[in-house]
Amino acid sequence: METILIIAALIMSIVLHEMAHGYAANWLGDPTARLQGRLSGNPLVHLDPIGSVLVPALLFFGNAGILFGWAKPVPYNPYNLRDQKWGEAIVAAAGPAINIALALFFALLIRFDALLGLPGSFIEIAAYVVYINILLAFFNMIPIPPLDGSKILKALLPFRAARQYDEFLMKVQSFGLIFTFLFIFLFINVFWGPFSQLVNTVFTLFTGTRFF
Numbered sequence: 001m002e003t004i005l006i007i008a009a010l011i012m013s014i015v016l017h018e019m020a021h022g023y024a025a026n027w028l029g030d031p032t033a034r035l036q037g038r039l040s041g042n043p044l045v046h047l048d049p050i051g052s053v054l055v056p057a058l059l060f061f062g063n064a065g066i067l068f069g070w071a072k073p074v075p076y077n078p079y080n081l082r083d084q085k086w087g088e089a090i091v092a093a094a095g096p097a098i099n100i101a102l103a104l105f106f107a108l109l110i111r112f113d114a115l116l117g118l119p120g121s122f123i124e125i126a127a128y129v130v131y132i133n134i135l136l137a138f139f140n141m142i143p144i145p146p147l148d149g150s151k152i153l154k155a156l157l158p159f160r161a162a163r164q165y166d167e168f169l170m171k172v173q174s175f176g177l178i179f180t181f182l183f184i185f186l187f188i189n190v191f192w193g194p195f196s197q198l199v200n201t202v203f204t205l206f207t208g209t210r211f212f
Helices: 002-027 050-059 088-112 122-141 150-156 159-173 176-209
Strands: none
Touching: 002 050, 002 088, 002 122, 088 122, 088 150, 088 176, 122 176, 150 159
């Protein structure tokens, strides 16, 4: 039962992440996601067979020590955004921002557990929700396509550097799933150690406790 709840928390967090992208784009003037039904809370319209099912399942049942995934990217037309300088960065940042908001909300429930008298089983699931959302937020801020951090970094760079970075992103994206799985392999086997320490540190700052 606990496993099911953890996976449900991951799916919920991923779906809200993608919905945030769509709402941000709609707010900035692009209705593409809304017209395609991607502002829905129905997980089925967001889930990606590989990123939302296969990868999380392999990581979880393979005891990889890490659990993350992704949904189908929310479509939007950057040329429809009112803010052509920062629009893409705002849309990109909306996903990690909602994950941090979720992490903070459930972290507050954990911090005030003594006053609220919540069941221990709920606090345990809340801890997973906090951890998962911190992980998703930070993971998506890595400046590698198609992660959100790549669009945010591009907006922050000077014009010439942004053009060069854009060319780099297009080359990387041309490798498709080959690059995706190579990146996941390197992330788990090389970068997961320091990354997990960062996530655990932020988890402790938010909740006042250590993760399991």
